[in-house]
Amino acid sequence: MKFIDIIKTSNSNLRRSKLRTFLTLLAISIGTFTLALSLGLGQGLRNYISSELGQYKGVNLYQVEKTTLNNFSGLGNHDPIVYNPNKSPSSANYQNNFLSSADIDQIKKVKGVQNLELPYAVVFDYATSPNGTKYEASNSTFLSQNPLNLVAGKTLDSVDPGSVLLSQKYLPLVGANDISSALGRNLPLTYKNAKGVVSTIIFKVKGVYEPSLIQAPIFINSQDAEKIATEQAPGGSPLFNFVFISKSSDITDVQLKANLSNAKFTGRSFADINNTLNNIITGVQISLAAFSGIAILASIVGVINTLFMAVLERTREIGLFRALGSKKRTIFYLFSVEAALLGFWGGIIGIFFAFLAQIAINQIAAETFLKGVDGIQLLNIRPSLIIFIIVVISVITWIAGLLPAFKASQVDPIESLRYE
């Protein structure tokens, strides 16, 4: 029997007991539906993280902090901890994680470290637009390796006092309607020093960049950042939990991290952060897929039951086929392909509804809890994912059908022709 005829015959056999087939397909499609949504959710988040952190790919930038978070015991809900001078303090003692001047000097001396930059934390009360509207002005200090996607103007130089970079979404702060007209405009930023004295510095927009979830909307130059952060620091000296460094070209990533580790510091590149996030998503994805697996497992029991029923119902037909010259393996193929087709059609139905759910969920997400977050598609059921799921489900149901198919192939043709 030609394989195409086996597929056609098996497919038409599915229509013989419509209700039973429908219920089996329903069970499979529920499993497929949940699997597609869970994998689609993971893929959506992964895509978003990749798109956000993708700009850091190949960027020579490491975040370095003290290696002290090794005995975390909660912030306060624990018994008193006896001081041990030979042991790093608990992370509950948060102040100990700040880097001292000595620490920063030590980091600079680690082999492979070059171009250490301090992430000054500056707090502006507001920015004043030309029409007098006051806006919040969250910001970051510009780092030389920061990979911003400039859409107009130039990036900041290493020494560039009085200049800022502005996100494309923040053009109203300088009263500009388009990106090019924003260049050179004044951006007055107001802050309070440690004693509460209010000051305003008028910056000039030097460049405009594409907005991103992980990039602040305003970048100020490091000279002004240092000045303001020093004014705002209660002790007159800014504190840092971490610093940024670049790696010299004569050392590998692994070697640099080892050198930092020997000096009791931890260095993480942005690729590491990306990997960590991806690992978390993979873990979540696997957990969700495991729940879908339970649904699929239940549907497999349905497939086995359906096929055993079909073997019983078609016993005389099996006998006829054998009497007309059919080989045992043809009978085996007919039933095993029927099982695979149950998975195939169940998969198609499940994916179809998952696709509809994806459209609805993405729309609802975009209008509610993800409103204002550009570029994120919460669910992303890709074509390759669809093919993967359908193939996997078909193979699983095919495997589930092997036992009934084998039983069908072993039916005694003489007995089956007598079967009522």
Add this chain to the structure above:
Amino acid sequence: MLDIVNVNKIYGKKDKAFSALTGISLKFKKGTSNAIVGKSGSGKSTLLHILIGLDHPTNGEVLYNGKNILKDMNTDSWRGKNVGIVFQQFFLQPNDSVLDNVALPLKLQGITRKKRNLKATEALKKVGLEDRIKSKANDLSGGQKQRVAIARALVDNPSILIADEPTGNLDTENGDAIEKLLFELQKKLGTTLVIVTHDTDLAKRCERVVYLKDGKIENDTNSSKK
């Protein structure tokens, strides 16, 4: 052409052993009509199953043109290509069309749809049902169903046609018509016909009648009673 050589069939073992066939030897010549007659339990069905390779003899062999059908060839393929079978209960696929029912043995052999439909149409013409090609098998009368079964048995021009109580499920009028058709086609196509029946009237229309009793040949005659 088809030889049964000293076939024995024993079911069960030791104390429970039961001999269904004992020392059966028969030669069916090409183009002849033959009947195997006997009461229930005489062993005629067992002989039929052994004859077409669905069952294995305990001893002895079945030869087709000198070759053992169980050892020297693929039995299933041989049966599909060389043996047409007509059953008492028709065994049609009720929801399939008449054409698809007749073409089924060709489909099992892996013949393309176009070729098998051509052959099936030809076979249906032979049994006078060319106008019911698209009908569902379930919509036919008993006599028509048996005609479809005969067309299915003859669709690939087999050299052997086995008919197991072919008129057993039909009324007298339809039974006579089916008998007539079977013998007409057998003569016309030169097929070796083996009818298994307990109907002695039907058997007497065959050139040769083999009487079975308790698994043994009671009588074997080249009667030419037709």
